[in-house]
Amino acid sequence: MSGRVAIVDVAQTKHGAPYIRNLTVSDLVYIVVKELLEKTGISIEDLETIITSSSDFWQGSGCSNVFYFDAAGAYLKDSPKVEEDSALGFVYAFMRILSGHFDKALIVAVTKCSEAPSISDITSLNSDPFYQRPVGIEEVTAAGLQAQQYVSRYKLSDEIRAEIAVKNYRNAINNPYAHRRMNLTIDEVLGSEILAYPLRRLEVADGSDGAVAVLISSEEAARKLTDTPVWIRGVGWSVDHYFLGDRDLLEVVSLREASERAYKMSGIRYPRKQIDLAEVCETSTVQELLWYEGLGFCNRGEGWKLIADGVTGMYGELPVNPSGGVLATNPYVARGLIRVAEATLQLKGEAGRRQVPDAETAIAHSTHGAAGSHHTVIVLGR
Amino acid sequence: MGEEIEPRIIEGALSLPYRWATGPVGARFLEGLKNKKILGTRCPKCRRVLVPARKFCPRCFVDTDEWVEVGDKGILRTFTIINFSFVGQVRKPPYIVGIIELDGADVGFTHFIGGVDLTDIEKAARELRPGMRVQAVWREERKGDILDIEYFKPVRE
Numbered sequence A: 001m002s003g004r005v006a007i008v009d010v011a012q013t014k015h016g017a018p019y020i021r022n023l024t025v026s027d028l029v030y031i032v033v034k035e036l037l038e039k040t041g042i043s044i045e046d047l048e049t050i051i052t053s054s055s056d057f058w059q060g061s062g063c064s065n066v067f068y069f070d071a072a073g074a075y076l077k078d079s080p081k082v083e084e085d086s087a088l089g090f091v092y093a094f095m096r097i098l099s100g101h102f103d104k105a106l107i108v109a110v111t112k113c114s115e116a117p118s119i120s121d122i123t124s125l126n127s128d129p130f131y132q133r134p135v136g137i138e139e140v141t142a143a144g145l146q147a148q149q150y151v152s153r154y155k156l157s158d159e160i161r162a163e164i165a166v167k168n169y170r171n172a173i174n175n176p177y178a179h180r181r182m183n184l185t186i187d188e189v190l191g192s193e194i195l196a197y198p199l200r201r202l203e204v205a206d207g208s209d210g211a212v213a214v215l216i217s218s219e220e221a222a223r224k225l226t227d228t229p230v231w232i233r234g235v236g237w238s239v240d241h242y243f244l245g246d247r248d249l250l251e252v253v254s255l256r257e258a259s260e261r262a263y264k265m266s267g268i269r270y271p272r273k274q275i276d277l278a279e280v281c282e283t284s285t286v287q288e289l290l291w292y293e294g295l296g297f298c299n300r301g302e303g304w305k306l307i308a309d310g311v312t313g314m315y316g317e318l319p320v321n322p323s324g325g326v327l328a329t330n331p332y333v334a335r336g337l338i339r340v341a342e343a344t345l346q347l348k349g350e351a352g353r354r355q356v357p358d359a360e361t362a363i364a365h366s367t368h369g370a371a372g373s374h375h376t377v378i379v380l381g382r
Numbered sequence B: 001m002g003e004e005i006e007p008r009i010i011e012g013a014l015s016l017p018y019r020w021a022t023g024p025v026g027a028r029f030l031e032g033l034k035n036k037k038i039l040g041t042r043c044p045k046c047r048r049v050l051v052p053a054r055k056f057c058p059r060c061f062v063d064t065d066e067w068v069e070v071g072d073k074g075i076l077r078t079f080t081i082i083n084f085s086f087v088g089q090v091r092k093p094p095y096i097v098g099i100i101e102l103d104g105a106d107v108g109f110t111h112f113i114g115g116v117d118l119t120d121i122e123k124a125a126r127e128l129r130p131g132m133r134v135q136a137v138w139r140e141e142r143k144g145d146i147l148d149i150e151y152f153k154p155v156r157e
Helices: A025-040 A086-098 A119-126 A139-154 A158-173 A186-191 A219-225 A253-266 A285-294 A303-308 A332-348 B023-034 B121-127
Strands: A005-012 A049-054 A081-083 A104-112 A194-197 A209-218 A230-239 A277-279 A361-368 A374-381 B038-042 B066-070 B073-082 B095-102 B109-113 B133-138 B149-154
Touching (some): A005 A025, A005 A086, A025 A104, A025 A209, A049 A086, A049 A332, A081 A086, A086 A104, A086 A209, A086 A230, A086 A332, A086 A361, A086 A374, A119 A139, A139 A194, A139 A285, A139 B073, A139 B095, A158 A285, A194 B121, A209 A219, A209 A332, A253 A285, A253 A374, A285 A303, A332 A361, A332 A374, B023 B038, B073 B121, B073 B149, B095 B149
Parallel strands (some): A049 A081, A277 A361, B109 B149
Antiparallel strands (some): A005 A230, A230 A374, A361 A374, B038 B066, B073 B095, B073 B133, B095 B109
């Protein structure tokens, strides 16, 4: 990798419908971009490229960015949009800095789930109209198929699944930006209604409203803008087959590919030892275990041990989702970039009550598509 | 700017008609369903039989070169019981979706699983298990779409 690229700073809304429901997507973008510029002391004239990330489906209008690109300060600027997964918008901005044509880039992502139909309504449109959509394949159904396969193959207990939800909602209590902040018991999780058996309502990530902005720059610019730059050490992304039946939903091959690429770039050989914390994109409880396995934190089928032994708990050896993760906060397209923002706050030592002590290396992971078909892995370090 | 104003929400809905080409391979597969046949295509390189039929192998990136009729029976790989509603849902919840490994195919096939009493979801789930045999239940009047198979039902053999 030629030249180093840093994250200068980040800004987020207080996510969730109760706080920001009555604001427009444009309002939310304006709020986070303004805050980020104030924090970093740069003016909008200093920015040449602004990458936005949102979804036409979620916004209910084509060219979703036309409604807020100016709120990101992008009037007459070089401002492309990355649809569906904002972690890829981050990767795109990273490559723009690496190209040498830009020394700073802003990435901003937004979704207001409170304005849109449900996650299932929308993700059903991700399925083809011939074979998968008519038989009901959408995000939650796919997560149920994947979860049941995990339960059958590895004899996963209901309690371990519930513990993942308990951990994430509880971690969210320490995160002032999180949406669903709850102190639940295992029985409460298992007592919530069945959504996609074996998954219960509290095991599946519902939507949120929110926006997030991240400023990245070349090393030279970062040195002037912040005392605590966070370095982008490695990135990788990969996509699995489209048809669910073509995949082994427990092999998560595209996550394995994505993480191998990111680890190779960043010199990580022993992820469990070398990584201090991870922010992962778990749209269901079982997915958090699968992502542990795909990220190389443990062997196949052993993700449950990390939960049982408290390894990924707030005080464990490798905390996962100190922010509360996607179960707690899910402004759909923005969730990937929120993982980056949260990992950045940890590495800057600015994560407040959710701070993991002495964090030096962190992972931000994002996924998109049924049962995690596309994955992005970003390794950050201080 | 500080003055409080009553929040206002504007409601709307989108409904747009589309006309999607199935492609020649899709057309032949769907015509097969009309005749109670499930057709796959074989990849000349990895030799896998792919269902629904494909024009090319998504793994090897070569043209498939042979049509193969696979069984309308198979084994259940995994399932989920859906107990919530969403737009465009074909069946009324609760219902079961499964991935089925059809006899003679090398990939799974997603479809409904039926013929199971769902009054108690957890009891129904205990009766379903991966590896159990299932068989297609065909629609009486078939139209050449994926719902010509109503669902797959568990069978004892």
